[in-house]
Structures are given as C-alpha cells and as structure tokens.
Amino acid sequence: MLIEKYSPLEGKMLSIMDIEGNIVKKDLMPQIKDEKILELYKMMLLTKIADTKALQYQRQGRMLTYAPNRGQEAAQLGAIAATEERDWLVPAFRELGAWFYKGVPLEQVYLYWYGSEMGSKFPENVKMLPVSVPISSQINHGAGLAMASKYKGEDHVTMAFVGDGGTSHGEFHEGMNFAAVFDAPLIVIIQNNQYAISVPRHVQTKTKTLAEKAVAYGIPGIQVDGNDIFAMYLAAKDAVERARKGEGPTLIEAVTYRLGPHTTSDDPSIYREDSEVEEWSKKDPVERLKKYLINNELWSEERDQKQIEEYEELVNATFKRVENSGETPLEDIFKYHYETMTPILEEQLKEYKSNLEGSEK
Amino acid sequence: MALMNILNTVNHTLDHEMERDNTLVVYGEDVGYEGGVFRATVGLQKKYGKDRCFDSPLAEAGIVGSAIGMAINGLKPVVEIQFSGFILPAMNQIIAHAARMRNRSRGRFSLPMVIRAPYGGGIRALEHHSESLEAIFAHIPGLKVVIPSTPYDTKGLLLAAIRDPDPVIFLEPKRIYRAFKQEVPEEDYIIPIGKAKVIKEGRDITVVTYGAMVPQVQEAVKQLEKEGISVELIDLRTISPLDKETIIKSVQKTGRFAAVHEAVKSFSVAAELISTVNEGAFLYLEAPPTRITGFDITIPLPRGEHHFLISPEKIIKKIKEVVEF
Numbered sequence: 001m002l003i004e005k006y007s008p009l010e011g012k013m014l015s016i017m018d019i020e021g022n023i024v025k026k027d028l029m030p031q032i033k034d035e036k037i038l039e040l041y042k043m044m045l046l047t048k049i050a051d052t053k054a055l056q057y058q059r060q061g062r063m064l065t066y067a068p069n070r071g072q073e074a075a076q077l078g079a080i081a082a083t084e085e086r087d088w089l090v091p092a093f094r095e096l097g098a099w100f101y102k103g104v105p106l107e108q109v110y111l112y113w114y115g116s117e118m119g120s121k122f123p124e125n126v127k128m129l130p131v132s133v134p135i136s137s138q139i140n141h142g143a144g145l146a147m148a149s150k151y152k153g154e155d156h157v158t159m160a161f162v163g164d165g166g167t168s169h170g171e172f173h174e175g176m177n178f179a180a181v182f183d184a185p186l187i188v189i190i191q192n193n194q195y196a197i198s199v200p201r202h203v204q205t206k207t208k209t210l211a212e213k214a215v216a217y218g219i220p221g222i223q224v225d226g227n228d229i230f231a232m233y234l235a236a237k238d239a240v241e242r243a244r245k246g247e248g249p250t251l252i253e254a255v256t257y258r259l260g261p262h263t264t265s266d267d268p269s270i271y272r273e274d275s276e277v278e279e280w281s282k283k284d285p286v287e288r289l290k291k292y293l294i295n296n297e298l299w300s301e302e303r304d305q306k307q308i309e310e311y312e313e314l315v316n317a318t319f320k321r322v323e324n325s326g327e328t329p330l331e332d333i334f335k336y337h338y339e340t341m342t343p344i345l346e347e348q349l350k351e352y353k354s355n356l357e358g359s360e361k
Numbered sequence: 362m363a364l365m366n367i368l369n370t371v372n373h374t375l376d377h378e379m380e381r382d383n384t385l386v387v388y389g390e391d392v393g394y395e396g397g398v399f400r401a402t403v404g405l406q407k408k409y410g411k412d413r414c415f416d417s418p419l420a421e422a423g424i425v426g427s428a429i430g431m432a433i434n435g436l437k438p439v440v441e442i443q444f445s446g447f448i449l450p451a452m453n454q455i456i457a458h459a460a461r462m463r464n465r466s467r468g469r470f471s472l473p474m475v476i477r478a479p480y481g482g483g484i485r486a487l488e489h490h491s492e493s494l495e496a497i498f499a500h501i502p503g504l505k506v507v508i509p510s511t512p513y514d515t516k517g518l519l520l521a522a523i524r525d526p527d528p529v530i531f532l533e534p535k536r537i538y539r540a541f542k543q544e545v546p547e548e549d550y551i552i553p554i555g556k557a558k559v560i561k562e563g564r565d566i567t568v569v570t571y572g573a574m575v576p577q578v579q580e581a582v583k584q585l586e587k588e589g590i591s592v593e594l595i596d597l598r599t600i601s602p603l604d605k606e607t608i609i610k611s612v613q614k615t616g617r618f619a620a621v622h623e624a625v626k627s628f629s630v631a632a633e634l635i636s637t638v639n640e641g642a643f644l645y646l647e648a649p650p651t652r653i654t655g656f657d658i659t660i661p662l663p664r665g666e667h668h669f670l671i672s673p674e675k676i677i678k679k680i681k682e683v684v685e686f
Contacts, residue, residue, distance in 0.1 A: 088434070090430075117464065117465060117466075117467050118467055120465055120466050120467065121466055121467035121468070121469050122466075122469065124469075129433070129466075129470070130462075130465050130466050130470075132458075133457075134453055134457045134458070137422070137426060137453055137454060137457065137458060139426075140422060140423055140425075140426020140427050140429070140430065140454065141426055141427075141429050141430040141433070141458070142430060143423070143426070143427045143430060144426065144427035144428060144429055144430020144431040144432075144433075144434070144438075145430035145431070145433060145434045146430070147427060147430070147431060148430065148431040148433075148434035148435060148436045149434060151386065151412055151431075151436060152434075152435065152436075158430075170422065170450070171422050171423075171426065171453070171454075174418070174420040174422050174423035174426065175423060175426065175427075177418050177420065177423065178417070178418060178420070178423045178427050181418055332467070336463050336464040336467055336468050337463065337464050337502050337503045338463070338503070338505075338527050338602075339463070339471060339526040339527055342555065342602035343555075343602065343605065343606070344602055344603065344605065
C-alpha cells in the first residue's frame with residue numbers, strides 16, 4: 001500500500017513528475033491512457049482559462065465576487081480523475097477543475113458566481129453537492145453520503161474537498177471521525193494552498209503536515225505534491241480502491257499554492273512576498289503537464305495555442321449568455337424553501353406581487 | 362390500541378416506521394445499545410440491527426451533518442439530540458445547511474430528515490438540560506418545528522415528520538414524557554404538520570399553547586370555567602409553519618387572546634402569535650392580547666426554577682386580567 005511507503009510522520013511526500021515534466025519515479029507512474037492524460041490536460045487548460053477570465057470579468061465590473069483556482073488545477077483534477085461517474089463529489093468552493101470533470105457545465109459555474117441559485121442546480125447525472133461556504137461543514141455531509149452508500153450496499157465512494165484552514169475547524173474533526181468510526185467510503189482531499197485568506201499554514205496547526213492528522217482518526221493519510229497530477233491521481237486511486245473495498249476513509253493532503261488572491265476582494269500582496277509567488281509559479285501544474293505532453297510528443301505548442309484560442313472563445317461566449325440570463329424569477333426565491341409553499345409564504349408572495357403591480361400603474 | 366405515554370409512543374412510532382420503511386435509520390448519542398438516555402429508542406437496535414439503529418460518536422454537528430448527507434443519498438435519518446440544550450454545536454448544520462439545501466440546489470436536493478430533541482424545564486436538571494429553543498428554529502426559513510403534547514398526537518405528528526420531504530425539528534416535551542397514558546391506535550395515521558388543534562371550544566378568550574404547557578393550561582381552564590369564564594383552548598402542535606387561520610378564526614369569535622409557553626418572553630413564539638392576532642383580528646379585540654411566558658432570563662437551576670415555570674395559578678391570574686379588562 002502506498003501509504004506505508006509514504007508515512008507523513010516520516011516527512012515523506014509522494015511525487016512522480018518533476019517541474020520539467022520528467023517522470024522521476026517511473027515505477028510509480030500510474031497506468032493512464034494517453035487519451036485520458038490529454039483529456040485531463042485540456043480540462044486543466046479550460047479550468048485555467050475560465051478562472052483567469054472570471055477574474056478579468058470581475059475587474060471589468062461584470063462579475064461578482066469570485067474565488068480563483070490558479071495553481072491548484074492538478075490537485076483538483078488528479079484527485080477527481082480517480083473517481084467514477086457513480087461517485088459523489090462534495091466541494092468546498094475552490095475545485096473548479098473537479099467540477100468540470102464531474103460534468104458541471106461552465107455556464108452553471110458562471111451563473112453561480114454571477115449570483116444565481118440556478119448555478120447550484122446541477123444536472124441529475126452530476127453527483128455533486130452545491131458549494132459549501134461554511135468552512136469544513138461539508139466534511140460531515142461527505143461522511144453521511146458515504147455512510148448511506150455503505151448502508152445501501154453500493155460500491156459508490158464520496159470525495160470531499162477542504163482547504164488547509166478548514167482542518168482547524170471542529171467540523172473537520174467530527175466528519176473525519178464519523179467517517180473513520182463507520183468505515184465510510186470517504187476520501188478527503190485537503191488542498192493545502194498555504195494560506196487561509198491571509199493566515200499562513202503554520203498558524204493553523206502545530207503539526208508538521210496536515211496528512212498526519214489521519215493518524216488521530218486511525219486511518220491512512222498521505223502528503224502529495226499537489227501540483228503533480230500523476231502523484232495526485234495515484235494517491236487518490238489508491239484511496240478510492242480502499243474505500244470501494246470497504247476499507248474506510250483516507251486523508252490526502254495536496255501540497256499546492258494559490259497563485260491568485262483568495263477571492264477577488266483579497267489583496268495577497270499584504271501578506272506574502274512576490275518572490276514566494278514567483279517560486280511557486282515555476283511549479284505551475286498546467287505548465288508541468290504541458291511539458292510532459294510535449295516531451296512525449298502527445299502535444300505541441302501550436303496545438304496548445306489553438307486550444308487556448310478555442311477555449312477563450314467558448315468561455316467568452318458562455319459568459320455573454322450568463323450576462324444575458326436576466327433576473328431570478330420572483331416565484332423562485334419563494335418556492336424552493338419547502339416542497340410545498342406554506343400558506344404564509346404564499347401570502348407574502350401574493351402581497352409583494354400586488355404591490356409590484358400597484359407600483360407599475 | 363394500547364395505553365401509552367409520550368415516551369412509549371415515540372418508541373412505538375419509530376418501530377412502526379422502521380418496520381415499514383427500510384431507508385429509515387435512527388442514531389445519536391447512546392441511542393443504539395442503551396436505547397437513549399430517556400429510553401426512547403430502546404429495543405430498536407435489537408430488532409433492526411446495528412445498521413439501522415446505532416450509537417454515534419459524541420458530536421452533534423457530526424450527527425446532524427451526516428444526516429444531511431444520508432438524506433441526500435436516499436435515506437431517511439431520524440437523529441436524536443440528547444437534550445435540546447446540546448443542539449448548539451449542530452446549529453451550523455441546521456441553519457446553514459439543513460434549512461437551505463432545497464433552496465440552494467433549486468429543488469434538486471431535499472432533506473427528508475427529523476431531528477428529535479427533548480426540550481423544556483421542570484425536571485430538576487443540570488444546566489443545559491431545560492432549554493426551550495423553539496423560537497430560534499421557527500425563525501429559520503426552510504425548517505419545520507413540531508411539538509406534540511399527547512401520546513396520540515406524538516404518533517401522528519412523528520409519522521408526518523418522518524414522511525415529510527423537508528427537515529423537521531421534533532421537540533419532545535420531556536417534562537410530560539411519562540406524565541399520563543392514552544390509547545394510541547396500532548394502525549397508521551398522520552396528523553398534518555401546520556395544523557393546530559382546538560382542544561376545547563369557548564366564548565370568552567382564546568388561549569394558545571403547546572407541548573408541556575398543555576396540561577398546565579388545561580388545569581387552569583378547569584378552574585376558570587368553574588368561575589364562569591369560557592376558554593377556547595388551542596394546542597398549536599406545529600410551531601412552524603404556523604396555523605394562522607385557526608388562531609385568527611378563534612380570536613374573531615372570542616375577542617380576547619393569550620399565548621402560553623415556557624420559553625422566554627421577548628422575540629418569542631407568543632410575540633409572533635400576537636402579531637398574527639393583530640394582523641388578522643385587530644378589530645375584533647376587546648382587550649390587549651397577552652403573553653404568559655418565562656422571564657427573559659436563563660432558566661434557573663432547580664433551586665430557583667419554580668419562579669420561572671408557568672403554574673396554573675399564573676395562567677389563571679393573567680387570563681382573568683384579560684377577560685376583565
């Protein structure tokens with residue numbers, strides 16, 4: 001088992017590909033078909049472009065608050081690529097690549113950040129919960145989803161995401177502990193991007209790694225180079241297989257870096273040095289996989305440029321549609337609080353509507 | 362038919378529904394092997410196995426949060442919070458998620474789940490074992506709040522809560538858990554959520570109460586009737602959504618109103634009831650509506666609790682003031 005060779009208590013971190021895209025641990029290179037690697041790369045590229053564009057739209061005053069993902073594409077996509085369509089994804093809020101992989105349309109992603117609940121009503125086949133703003137509370141949902149899969153005798157697993165700051169939260173502990181006690185098929189991915197808004201990782205916890213917190217729950221934990229998509233995939237694949245076999249949860253710490261701000265309202269220059277950002281830019285996960293693909297003659301700069309232009313066009317067209325999607329229908333803000341609207345809600349809606357009609361006269 | 366108290370009825374109802382619906386799971390602290398500190402779930406683990414009735418780790422957010430995940434994934438969890446005063450660590454899950462998941466997902470995810478919790482004072486308990494927090498839950502859009510007062514209602518309301526597609530906070534009046542027995546039918550029946558019950562018709566004043574206060578008010582009413590005051594007594598049964606219609610109709614008939622509950626006075630269920638009366642029956646009122654409630658203080662420990670609790674004498678005195686206004 002992978003975890004036995006990479007104990008976080010011994011300070012070991014799983015990594016397969018170096019920053020130049022060379023496979024340095026050939027024996028560990030997971031068996032992934034070239035087509036799938038290409039598919040993942042394209043999804044990373046789309047994630048990067050959709051993300052960068054969203055930030056631009058926000059700066060142009062066209063988008064509301066947005067939480068960028070730049071730099072964390074491999075952590076998200078490497079992990080989720082180890083799951084299947086039947087598995088559940090429980091997001092925090094910064095997993096754009098994983099959402100795409102799961103099948104969430106870009107239009108919905110933008111709708112969400114544009115201020116519409118319709119952005120969280122995913123298609124029926126997309127087994128993903130809406131974004132969970134209260135930090136770490138989603139880990140308990142993940143535990144419950146996984147417990148239910150186990151109860152029903154299904155081999156479905158649940159993959160839940162959380163940030164480094166989220167591990168400080170009581171609900172992180174409760175969710176991890178529930179999943180462990182009940183051997184629930186849950187994989188928790190900590191995207192350790194080094195900062196919780198402005199607060200650095202070392203202020204969150206006294207432990208050397210976040211992965212070693214698994215020890216306290218009696219489950220495996222592993223620290224992975226989160227900017228190495230192959231390492232993320234391998235660790236997640238191992239965890240998913242364990243969960244499917246009924247062997248319980250796994251904790252994976254993806255060591256990564258948020259190249260952008262926490263959200264569009266944040267100014268990271270207050271709390272971190274440019275030199276640090278430059279250092280991490282060299283480890284950019286998208287560049288790294290591109291180099292691998294080009295080294296292996298699976299991709300070229302020309303195809304890359306063409307793909308980027310294609311995605312930029314798609315992203316711009318999608319955002320235009322979102323900008324033209326109009327207001328939320330009035331009924332919608334009332335009618336989804338209960339399966340059937342209560343008499344009191346009906347009365348409030350009716351009164352408001354008649355006021356609106358009155359003001360139009 | 363069998364003679365049961367409220368506690369036996371909770372147990373009987375869970376048993377009834379677990380037999381009928383194998384997606385129903387019951388868990389919480391001490392709920393499995395022991396059957397709960399009040400024994401509400403006694404025997405269920407033995408009968409249905411550890412997969413369906415089990416002890417959870419001691420973590421209320423974990424209990425409610427995992428129930429949310431289960432409800433999304435096809436189960437119907439009925440979880441127990443040992444005392445309603447212990448529910449506070451789970452408030453993030455209840456308010457930020459349980460109440461919102463349907464709206465947040467625009468109807469894709471509904472949460473058919475029940476959170477049971479014994480509530481209220483008068484049992485000479487330690488701190489945090491006597492709270493009445495119903496108004497806090499009733500304030501939150503997306504939640505339903507139900508409080509039974511009799512064994513018969515407990516079965517009908519609990520079955521309605523379990524089968525409801527939305528999350529229901531089911532507060533059990535622990536002070537009267539074992540206070541009296543009633544015939545409870547073996548067969549299946551539902552008491553709809555959102556409907557109050559007129560316990561007794563009357564002419565002079567409408568008195569609305571619920572849960573553990575119902576027997577106290579009934580005792581007061583007996584005395585008042587002897588003195589020639591005719592009381593229309595309503596058991597709310599559901600705090601939210603509120604049955605405005607029944608209350609307004611009654612006050613339009615009696616012209617007077619009093620609300621009785623143990624919870625604190627300000628920003629309370631009683632305050633909401635009086636607003637309802639003002640909005641719907643103002644011109645029928647012959648006296649200012651009144652609140653007979655706990656003080657705006659932390660419920661005292663047993664040596665001082667009697668000052669806080671609502672006795673029939675307090676109720677009689679206040680109602681007379683309204684009638685004689």
